[in-house]
Amino acid sequence: MxxxxxxxxxxxxxxxxxxxxxxxxxxxxxxxxxxxxxxxxxxxxxxxxxxxxxxxxxxxxxxxxxxxxxxxxxxxxAVFLLVPLLDDPEETVRWNAARRLPKKHILKLRHDPHREVRIRIVSLLEDGDLVPMLQDEDYYVRQVIARKLAPNLLEWLVGDPEPEVRRVVAQRAEEKLLLRMMIDPEARVRIEVSKRLAPEFLARMRGDEDWRVRHEAANRIDVKLLAELAEDEDEMVRETARARLAQDGTRERASEQHRS
Known part of the structure; x- marks a missing residue:
């Protein structure tokens, strides 16, 4: 062959x-x-x-x-021969050496000049060791870190300048952090927030400027709060809200007939 x-x-x-x-x-x-x-x-x-x-x-x-x-x-x-290769001029060599070395030796690669090495190093490190990389110049490195960090540590990235990083944070953050992100300036982030909030908190977003957030609210908030969304400027939001209201009215009438 x-x-x-x-x-x-x-x-x-x-x-x-x-x-x-x-x-x-x-x-x-x-x-x-x-x-x-x-x-x-x-x-x-x-x-x-x-x-x-x-x-x-x-x-x-x-x-x-x-x-x-x-x-x-x-x-x-032999592993003991690999440390010098962390200074190899080729990033592929540095990364392959790092994969087999103890953590204490590879921390220097957190500031490697090649983004691919830094991205891969994230997978080898734990929460505390990732802190120095939270200000990495490459947004994708920070995005990978946002996927790796424990949810209770994502607060460090909630103010990241890159919306895609904050979007990942919104996908994984605990509820108390999500509440802070309801007013994020980027719609893509708020959409992720709306998908994960409990209905009672999602109700606060029913006036959001993005129709996708309002549509999520129309799907899940208490029907008693749907009146405003039933008159929404977006057709999909209106239809969803009205359908839920109609369904709730049908249930209410059925319940009254049963009681009588």
Missing amino acids: NDDIDETIDWRGQQVDCRACRHQDMLAEGKCRLSHACVNDRYARRIDRFFNWNPQLANDYLQHEHFEVRAIATKHA
Whole structure:
């Protein structure tokens, strides 16, 4: 099997030559195979297969010139050799090393220059260790943190300048924090708030400027408070409110007939 790629080219763009390889004796032993499991090939899948077959060689390749080789070697190399790779010029190498190292070593990557590394580091850290990242310049990093933080700690992000971050907060926050977010300036955030509020608190949003929030209110608040929404400027809000009122009136009449 050749991974559907016929060429056997190394990372410099030259043809792979098994005769010049330091591991040429392994070929006869079935420990490597051209176009399938080869550390000199430029295709990551073949490099990965080589180290899967020969994990004991990974330590020798942590300083290799090709970043793909270094990155893949970190999966099998001795952990105590990985710390220096946190300063590797390639983000893929830094991240792969971080995945296997104890937390105390990877905290420095919270300020990594590459956003993808910072995003991935979030998954390896717990609440307290994420605090220094709450002011990250990249909103998506903060959004990922909002998905990771414990709900009782989301207050730190309720005033985030990016609406998408606050929207995630609204999806996960506890009720006391949701009450503060009912007046968020961004409709996308208030919509998320309206979906999660208890009906008695949602009633306070029935005058919201966004029809989607009012529609949520029309669906769930006490029918005694629906009169205003039954005359709403938006057709969907009006119809929802009136349908509930009509249904409530039908139930009331049925109840009176039953009592009589």
